[in-house]
Amino acid sequence: AQTVTQSQPEMSVQEAETVTLSCTYDTSENNYYLFWYKQPPSRQMILVIRQEAYKQQNATENRFSVNFQKAAKSFSLKISDSQLGDTAMYFCAFMRRETSGSRLTFGEGTQLTVNP
Amino acid sequence: GAVVSQHPSWVICKSGTSVKIECRSLDFQATTMFWYRQFPKQSLMLMATSNEGSKATYEQGVEKDKFLINHASLTLSTLTVTSAHPEDSSFYICSARDRGLAIQETQYFGPGTRLLVL
Numbered sequence: 001a002q003t004v005t006q007s008q009p010e011m012s013v014q015e016a017e018t019v020t021l022s023c024t025y026d027t028s029e030n031n032y033y034l035f036w037y038k039q040p041p042s043r044q045m046i047l048v049i050r051q052e053a054y055k056q057q058n059a060t061e062n063r064f065s066v067n068f069q070k071a072a073k074s075f076s077l078k079i080s081d082s083q084l085g086d087t088a089m090y091f092c093a094f095m096r097r098e099t100s101g102s103r104l105t106f107g108e109g110t111q112l113t114v115n116p
Numbered sequence: 117g118a119v120v121s122q123h124p125s126w127v128i129c130k131s132g133t134s135v136k137i138e139c140r141s142l143d144f145q146a147t148t149m150f151w152y153r154q155f156p157k158q159s160l161m162l163m164a165t166s167n168e169g170s171k172a173t174y175e176q177g178v179e180k181d182k183f184l185i186n187h188a189s190l191t192l193s194t195l196t197v198t199s200a201h202p203e204d205s206s207f208y209i210c211s212a213r214d215r216g217l218a219i220q221e222t223q224y225f226g227p228g229t230r231l232l233v234l
Contacts, residue, residue: 033221037225043209044225044227045209045211045225046225047222050222089157091159095221103150103162103165104150104162104211104223106159106160108158109157109158111157
């Protein structure tokens with residue numbers, strides 16, 4: 001079974017600054033995906049970024065980037081130039097890679113607050 | 117594209133009644149839909165996996181007779197909370213996987229349904 005751990009229940013950052021959210025996972029799989037989702041106060045789950053484990057290059061999406069360390073089983077999210085709209089709960093998630101699809105395993109979440 | 121809707125967005129019901137929640141994929145066909153439950157300030161807990169035309173697979177500890185799931189078509193799955201009690205009050209979220217993708221790694225989430233049982 002896979003487990004995902006987010007050790008920071010809450011974090012805060014000043015607007016325009018950079019913040020990094022931590023995530024570690026445990027798996028015996030070699031082929032998998034990792035995700036970061038955000039859940040703003042509306043509670044709609046929004047995909048932020050996705051990383052394929054077989055790719056060494058870290059994924060980036062505009063102000064969002066990841067530091068994927070496969071050997072260490074670490075998958076942190078860096079948010080640059082933080083904006084007030086980034087305030088949300090952030091969930092790290094794991095999925096095995098298979099053609100028929102697989103379930104997501106979520107971490108406990110990190111509540112990020114961006115202060116003006 | 118890849119929009120998932122849920123209806124209703126919130127519902128209040130009396131204890132002992134049954135409540136049905138619909139999850140629809142609006143612009144794609146979903147081979148698999150997932151149902152989650154989320155308590156305030158907590159993570160999503162997978163309740164069951166729903167495959168079109170077959171019985172749902174429930175996670176350990178989830179009562180299948182309590183939470184009835186029907187995936188009747190490639191665009192619709194329903195969750196019925198039978199004989200609801202106050203402890204069933206929660207936020208229920210569905211997600212769907214696009215059958216058109218070769219590697220079905222992306223789940224699209226609905227906006228959720230808030231259930232309050234009085």
